[in-house]
Amino acid sequence: AQSVAQPEDQVNVAEGNPLTVKCTYSVSGNPYLFWYVQYPNRGLQFLLKYITGDNLVKGSYGFEAEFNKSQTSFHLKKPSALVSDSALYFCAVIDRGSTLGRLYFGRGTQLTVWP
């Protein structure tokens, strides 16, 4: 069964500090992995994805994520946080071998960056 865990409901960081939002996954085969961001009263926006190749994936707004197969993790990172990064972040996974192509989402992590 596919599943995604985001172990932290909330992450708080000071502006200018590095941030990490954690994600671990479980799939029966090899994964495609995604990060989405949701600002208040908006839909989800795609940030980045891991398909294959380099384990470090770069995405929008200076975010990057590192795929670690042995730890089944796909943590989202940014070297220097901005107040405007405050939002709800979702990790999602899909099993490459899935015939249905369904995305499984984590419960979300609320990131707050204070000035």
Add this chain to the structure above:
Amino acid sequence: DAGITQSPRHKVTETGTPVTLRCHQTENHRYMYWYRQDPGHGLRLIHYSYGVKDTDKGEVSDGYSVSRSKTEDFLLTLESATSSQTSVYFCAISESRASGIGNEQFFGPGTRLTVL
């Protein structure tokens, strides 16, 4: 929001009434999805469509039905709304099934539904 609109954006209704939510896309994408978002649950898939008149159930489909008569429109119907269906509903689209070539899904702005 990637050429996706949802209507209505907000709705308050009473228990037992039928409700239909509409998702409209201008991207000509084949795949469309309905999710609900609830605190502590993330997004959960209700139904999805892989083409006109082709639909299938997601993980929380009880009490919901869908229809897709045109590529651009995907309707979600609550036949008899219950308070447990109070939620924010999101429509999403993708060019192909994500497991095919890792295509991401694009989301609409959401509909906030309150069932009293």
